[in-house]
Amino acid sequence: MVSLEISQDDGQTFPWSGTWLSVHHNKVPPSEKSTLVNETKWQYYGTPGTGGNLTVSWNHQMLQANYVNIEVWGYNETGKPYSSNWAAEWKYLYTLIRNHSNIGEFTFLPVPSAQYRDWELGALRISSSAASDGQSNVAAIWSTEHALAWHLGDDFRRDSAAWATEKCHQWDARERDQPNFLDEIEDCPCTLAQARADTGRFHTDYGCDIEKGSVCTYHQGAVHCVRSVQASPQYAAGQQCCYDAAGTQVLTGDSIGGSTPDRGHDWGAPPYKKPPRVPGFSHWIYDVLSFYYCCLWSDNCSIYFKHRPSSGCRRYRPPRAASAFGDPHFITFDGMNFTFKGLGEYTLVESDLTWLRIQGRTQLVKLLSGKEGAEAPVTGFSAIAMQENDSDVIEIRIPEHSGSLEVLLNHKTLNFSEQTWMDLKGLFLSTTPGLNVTVMFSSGAGVEVSRWKARSLSLTVLLPEKFQNHLQGLFGNINGNPRDDLTLRNGTSLHTDFSTPEDIFVFGADWAIRNETSLFTYDTQRLLDKYFYGPKHDPTFLPVFTPSEDPTDPLVEQMAFLCQSDPFCRFDVLTTRDLAVGNSTKLSHQRYLYLQESLQPVVSCGWLAPPSNGKKEGTNYLVGSVVRFHCNHGYSLAGASERMCQDNGAWSGEPTSCLPHDGSGHPLSPFVLKCGILGFAALAVALGRV
Template identity: 35%
Template sequence: MASHSMATAAILTVMFLCVFSEVIPSSEISEDVEMIDTGDPMTSRIAPPPTQEKSGKQTYADTNSPNYVMTADRLRQIRQELLYPFYDQGGGTDNIGDYQKTIKDHSPQVTKSLNFLLPYFGFGYNYTWVSLHGFLAFSDGPTLSPEYPLEFPITDYPKHSDPSFIGPFYSKCKIGELNGDEVDKRGSGVYFRVERDLPSRTDRLGVELRERLLWDIREGIVGAEWFEPRHAVIVTWKNVTFGGGTIHARKTTNTFQLVLGTDETRTYALYNYKHLGWMTHTEAGGSSEDGSGGTPAFIGFNAGNGTRAFEYKPYSQSPKIFDILSSGHVNGMPGRHIFRVDERIMPGQCIPELFQMTAHSQMLTFAPESGNMLGGTIVNITGPCFTPTKSITCRFNTLRVQGSVINSNRATCVMPPLYATGYIDLFVEVDGSNDLLWKGKFLVETPFQAPELVSFPDNDQLQQDPQKLTIKWDTKNLTMNNNVPVSITLWGYKEDTINPELVYIDTLADSIPNEGRYVIDPKMFQIKKTAWAVDLEIGIITVNITNPSDALGVPYAPVLWSRPIPLAWYMYRQWQEKYGMLWSEQMCERWIVRDRLLKNFASDLPVCPCTLEQALADKGRFHPDPNCDKDGKVNLCYLHQNARHCVHSSMPSQSGGGQQCCYDIFGYLMMTQDNKWGGRPGRAHDLGHIPWNEASKVPSLSHYLHDVAPFFPCCMWNHDHSWWCLTYRFERRPSQNCVGYQPPAVAGVFGDPHIVTFDGMPYTFNGKGEYVLVKSNTDRHRLDIQGRFEQLPNNNYGEVRATTLTTVAARDNQSATVEIRVRPRDAQWRYKLDVIVDHHRVFFDRYPQKIQYFHGVTVYTPSTIQNQSHVIAMFESGAGVEVVENKGHLTARVYLPMTFLNQTRGLFGNWSGIIEDDFVLPDGSSGPIGNTNSLEMMHNSFAMHWNIDEKDASEKGSSLFYHENGKTSSNYNDRLFRPVYYTDPAQIVPLNVTLKANSINEFCGDSLPCKYDYSVTLNKEFAHWSKYYESELINIKENNLKKIISCGALMTPIHGRKSTFKYTPGTEVAFECDPDFVLVGDRKRVCQANGEWSTPAKGGSDKQTESEWFNWVPTKSTRCIEEGEYQSVNSAATAGIVLGVVVPILLIAFFAYTCYRRRKQEHVVNAADPRLRNTTAVEMTKSMIPEKSNGEKGSPSGRHEKSV
């Protein structure tokens, strides 16, 4: 959390739970309280008597004070002692307290049950071995080797044992003798004590131990501000001497202590060194007289099982070992050293000098390890030793900020605003040293990825003119003191130039109590005149301490940021004054004009999958949208109502854009052509784009400004069918309609190991070592994906001659290298898989960090996965690697887009669509073709050729794996390993095994991998998961990634609706209109097998001209028009019928009648004059025309003549 800050450490010392009811006056406590027997459990030699409840919880009888409480004075008093309490009397029938009488020189070890989970170095234990030799072990104790100095972990594990242990002073020890003049008369030897269930304890010892340990840890190491111990282990080695010493040397002794505090998730270890009189036993070259010289004791931690170790330099196995008494200074005490030890070892004290710095991959301990890109996170740092006179500078990537010294072990720096995302280098410089030795990896979170530390529970910030604005924050993220005044401020973000700006707008509240909630009246701010800010469209609200110098003692304080929000609630009146009452329309039009001037970004975005199943299975290009995730912590989908799930493109496109695809409850793609809630492409990806400090490339802020904020004035604050919303939906941010979507190809490996290639060819290969799964080396793609196969452990019948996948490593072009490996069974109590990116372990259990971004690759775990058992890595090329773990059994699947067709080699085959050419050798020649059931042929003639090591071979590449502790590929590669080549269970299962082939066939059914694995391993669970993973891969190939034909978007008529939003062949879509509207055009359309909608029966078309798109002329085939308009159209149609049909009929009738009259007249004339009976009408007409003076026939006009 961003709350891990110096503020907490400064204030925690004065915050306590209760009031003390029984206080021993300080005058009665001597300077050396360890010798006093006062009944005080912190100083007494007599252990309180334990009692045991039926529940198994540990309780203590305390008749004097059954509900013990204490004051701050008492806590300060008991924290002044270096050693925690240990007893040599009482505590049981033996009356020896914590003393371990069975530990002797000849029997130096005893086993103890913890009855709770103790997380240590990635593993989890509920037992321990206590050793006289200065360590606490979690397996058989380490063997004291004659070869010094000691080195851990043991590199040739498992040939030689590599035990897990905590070693405050690991050396060959013996029980020493007292001088006789000691004040502390407790006997020499080893003391062991466990205190359980501390939070529920009310007895005096339980309360005091809990509070003492709690505050010693919280104030002793960064990042422990919220730690509350549930259980404690106290191991004390008192007056132990060195092995091999003379009889006079038995009084040369050491006294030291190990204290463990755990809440069963985190574990902290305190090393307390009271006295060191010797440093080396004689077998390590030490003097037999005083234990000097030689190779001193090992101080540190070993995880065991050949995994990891931490040697505490510069003290361990060094002459500087005596300096450990005067260093540390944890809680201000010389000789106290503290470490966090649950997952990795993190020292809480400074290192006084540089010692083999190159051997340490991360020297700094700091918390928190991540922060909001906008800055304001206070980072507590431990590394070099600090003094008040030294200047401290923190360098976040390239930005330097001045720090403040808290004490010798701790300094703080405030994170500056950083236009970046992902992991960056954090350096600490002392007195301007400008060295790069003190460093670590700091995660910069985008404003949408970071925890929402300032929120708006009622969503008032999204309204135009809300009556109130409720602001909420967690008070503890600022300070534990709720009376400390805080301020609330408003900031605006703009990109008017190439340089983006975050500008201060106003103070919303000043010096208010830190109560975690505040309600403001927006109208009080709407009347303000801020003309310079009226063009700002989005803003961010912050909460911070008003006077940090007074409250915290440092000149800066943590800043809590909201996520970006619209500014209508603040600018409502000012926007009305500038744009008029229809200000939202004007602002939308202003954005449309501005967006049209920018370059096109949609052409290089990935095409949306057609169905939710495809989107979930496309693991190389799309990941869940955190704001609308069906499996997410909060599935709001506020901007995509009725959506079941949305996905987002994993990486920015070449132009910096991002694709978003949303799916309805039926799993179909939602499109803005149907309503405003469909998924929308973005001009700016949430990750931003390099360089992150330029306009339209800033993570989260550019995306919100260009793609999210315009949605409010255009659609949310306007009618869905308004010109502005339609323009937003159809022109500026239209949904991608999935036409042309090409599902990726998938290949996988599982079980013992069984491989299915991209083209679907299954085969079995039991290689042992590191191999190429996928290799692509072209001008466009340079992809390397490798797998490590290790031999299965022995079963009850001996060696298992088979291997299984344990690790996958991948890199794409110049991306970071991602390695995903299964953890040992005993280390799976919390995390199932380790994720290592560029040699740096990363974790995904915290919700805001479920998705993390690295150079060229996005890595995430699904929202429902809390144990890191399912990890997906997505590369810029569109390639995806998915690793899934169940009960320690691994499967890996690789997803490749069409751009990799005919460009892959390796165990996953040549992806060409033809299975016959899958097995290509590294030199390009063809491997075996034919029967893949010949396991020996596949093993020798094909698969073994893809074995790799550290040598860089151009056709295979070199090993990508992170080899720790001096290991190389040769520690894993075994080219002589011979697996079982038979495939028939009857030939595989040993005769002395009760398992029969019939039982195998009955359990596995038709699954050949299951039968083979059951037969070889004799492990039913192993066979079950092979069958399960095989079924999953088949389902992904045949169903989830099946190509779907889409007819694309069919626009819903404005003021109308469709019967379905489906768009697959065979879909029949019926149209209806809203009340008071009438449907004009086709009432039904059908999606045809060729991916086209049926041709409109009326001859219309869905194609629209550029002018129609810009002016939103709806589809010509189907429209919904108002009834009044429909009636007008009908009247016009009727008039057209009258003019076009009736009038011509009347004209024809008139002409017919005229002809009839003329004929009738001719008949009458002919009957009267026989001379004219044979004269035509024309001739008769001509004879009737008078002659002109020139003898020509006359004409009244040319018109008449032309008419004739």
């Protein structure tokens, strides 16, 4: 987000100000960028079996021009990596065609560019022909960034594999001179379920998304990949994790489609302008082009994977989850549950580790059936506000006269037309308008807010292990002890086994926020009167603490059929007398239970290599899995023929090897082999003296 001040008198005064917010580059609507028809052909052009015309298309209505110029722009990073002279260069190279009719399509036969053959990454720009070549600050449509194989010189086209092999070896030499970034990136989640559940630290990779058909161009055999949300602290590196249809992580030791870490995080990192922190482009320079050189344009993948090995998941620790939903029911990070129906604004999470603050506002629940606008004597969340350190403040709320979600950035409304990803100060924000919002903070904390059919919000907070013993609020602490989760501000804890609903009501009221610490927006008179000028916890509102269940009540039978054994659903039906409210609560509870199941810790024993002169069966390295080994013809197996991943994270059995056999099918012992080699060496020396 960029702050703007606008002047009309050559900078003497600036009467207008505002902000410009950039949506993540991978989420630009298709109508606002040009399309490289058959993009794979563009990026492989010049390799065996390719050739012919290329076509670029665009929405001609996006440009108010009768004729356009189509230009080639290149990107490169110059200077010594991680030094003061390291710089990014974005440059106009040449014009493909001038004064082309703005009909939305251009087809041409590529001609090798000897002058610009060193520019291997770039994009096309389509702009009005009234602009001069390479002119900046003009209305234009851009293509995606891509490998400029189609414009490379004759040396590439004569023998693309030899050219790429040389490039791969050059990259290999550069990588050996650069610092090791692998130790500071987080390990991958062990399973697909963990990867999709850990939304505070990992997000769907747009290039391999199971929800969109799993077209995983660079990770064949995978059905879904995720990327680490935050770049690593020192080197701004990223992590990519890919999974197969069985939900198992795919490793580069087993497949070219395995998970690969990135020296340049695909989404960049502040301050963004300096390599390797430039979004998209730095990742292309250090991780994608090298993959083309070593794996796609030549057969040297082993060189690439030497520097980009899959991390595995032995160090991965799932986050802890807390949730609140319905009337509202709380499930703390340590698994304790209670119902608190206060009316006001309350602290849900407060941390002295990163000054993470998550606050909730409640209002009387509007019924989903019956009289329009009718309210029940219970409360539900109507707004959630949050901030970490000096990050932007995000607030998600249900507007007074609408059932959809509204997102506020620093107390101003954000407008969304489709699923959007935003890179903001200290956080990332992802939203499906009207349904849910996910906020991912720099610390790895994740907050998910959703509105389904109920006219109240459901909330889930995910926190990594480092927050342990650094929390307070209605969601308690993370220390594995649910008995101290009902802790007041003064440090006094209520006994969870003997606390009544009335005791819990007093506990919740103690966590009412103050105006000076509030993150909320008070932009209507009702909000001012109710929450700003009024008490933060309304002492005049007394909810139904324990609803009665009359067996003769027809609603009870319907409730039993709907809710089954779900206590939260039953509670909300009885207090609201609205089955729709109970059903929404039941769905929210089920989502939480599924999340908890997905985030269960998993033991990994780590990757097992196949023996030299042999092979292995099995690529699952989690607890209980078995890997089997076989030897090639002429070799016999020594050690374990199969090994199982044990609960302690170690493989069973002895290491496996394949040794030449003695003619009867028995392997020669290492001692015999060693003596034979030494004997041969001694004989050679003796012969040399003759």
